[in-house]
Amino acid sequence: MEIRVLDAAGLDATRDLRSQGFGALPDGQWAQIIRLAGHTLRGGRQFAGYEDGRPVATARIHDLPQWWHGRPVSMGGVGGVVVAPEARGRGVGRRLMTEVLERCTAFGHALSVLYPATTPLYRSLGWEHAGSLHRAGLPAEALREVRADASVGVRRAGPDDAAEVAEVIRRVHRDAGHCGPIDWGEKAWRIYLADRDVYHYLAEDGFLAYHWGEGNRSLEVELLVAASEATLRALWALVGTGSSIVPTVYANVAPHDPVFWLTRERTSEEVQRTRWMLRVLDAPAAVEARGFPPGVSAEAALEIDDPQLPANTGSWRLVVKDGTGRLERGDAAGRPAVRVGARGLAALYGGVPTSTLRATGLLEGDAPVLDAVFAAAPFALDHF
Structure with a gap:
């Protein structure tokens, strides 16, 4: 499968594919989609996977800052993900979403969010449930x-x-x-x-x-x-x-x-x-941009394992004070590390309690202070 960045003509060629995935798209609704797609087209943020000269999968990445404790964090909003029925079940969706993950990182987003139609594919690439509409x-x-x-x-x-x-x-x-x-x-x-x-x-x-x-x-x-x-x-x-x-x-x-x-x-x-799912793309940038509960001061050691985005992998020292945070390379002296994968990191960032993450195998170790540090009840008010 060849993945291409779409222009206006290429986007129009995905209309039938999108109708198969999301239901009929009357002319008026399609015209609205085209109008709203202007910024993603101009930014090279509309993609499609082609086989034999026709699109069999498509997705887009919105540039949508997301608020975290009153501070905007650069976020790639993934939407319009669809795979043609005849192409499902043979890795097309994974190939497309792997490309989307790489593109989100290349655009410089610290986070990515999506609304899943199915969960296993996205979890396998590091997205995890973090909030709701x-x-x-x-x-x-x-x-x-x-x-x-x-x-x-x-x-x-x-x-x-x-x-x-x-x-x-x-x-x-x-x-x-x-x-x-x-x-x-x-x-x-x-x-x-x-x-x-x-x-x-x-x-x-x-x-x-x-x-x-x-x-x-x-x-x-x-x-x-x-x-x-x-x-x-x-x-x-x-x-x-x-x-x-x-x-x-x-x-x-x-x-x-x-x-x-x-x-x-x-x-x-x-x-x-x-439910919507979150992915941490750039762990230090995501922590630095995020707001944290005022009055919470803490340090913790994190051991992150992120095979898809190895720049996140390794030992980190988390420092939070006066509503801001930073993530630095190295151990937090005298503090046992909490170990998380990409999914556990996403859920932790979204405020999921560490007891829940331990119970589901998404976090290992004990650092109760992380519950106070990442405390949040994230919600959305929009689909995309």
Whole structure:
């Protein structure tokens, strides 16, 4: 199989392959994919594996900084991975993803994230489950009772507001110390804000995007972020005005999203989790860029084994202080090393407890301080 970097014509040639993998792609949906693919095409981030002159596998790598304790870490978001049905089961997917892993590293990303359709392939190359996208079903009537502060200015947003929208979202994630959300950037938001089927609202310190769902029988909140209680109430109250039309609002939320404490009545909620997987590509860069819990100071010895990315392999000294960290070559004097492979490192970075990792064989050794160092509840608010 020959793997090629795609241009616009090559991307168009993958439409049938993508339809086989993800379902029918009507002209309007395909046109939107083409519009959104501009930055990946220009950056040489769309790939396909060819056999006998036709594509049998394809994938793309987004440049999407990911927030970790309020600091952005360079991340390669892998999406659109599909292998033709007739090419499955003979190593085509592994060959493609090995190339994608190498390309992510060459682009200089410290991390990579993907949503798996199947887990074993990605685990074999060092990705591991680290966080989730949470989709909650909320009674629209409960949201109708949220009272908005009339002093909060909320207005419709369009493509010309892309820079402000991107900056407001960044500010919310940074100041809240979020772990897991991604940064689409101004160029992508300019495209998203032009979608007339999605309603966008902007406040000084918050943003809302929602649309009709299930044949107009529900509302779907794609994104709602706010830095203050007043703006949070204003945006959710706006969504709640749809309670006379629909019984349920579905929303992408954080695990401890403020909306769960905002409504007066809360007995139970329906929450669906879609898991995403993380891969540490450059261990020192990933630690240096990441934020850490304030007030935690620690040192630990790590022994990393990463056959796919041998630059990560070896003995390391982890030092964390004042919300920042560094990973240096060498042993931490007097401290027994904790041993992890690529999967264990990814899960540890994502805040999975060391007791869980030991129980599943992804970590060996005992260093309880690592639970405090990497403490996180990572979540996503977007698919890609």
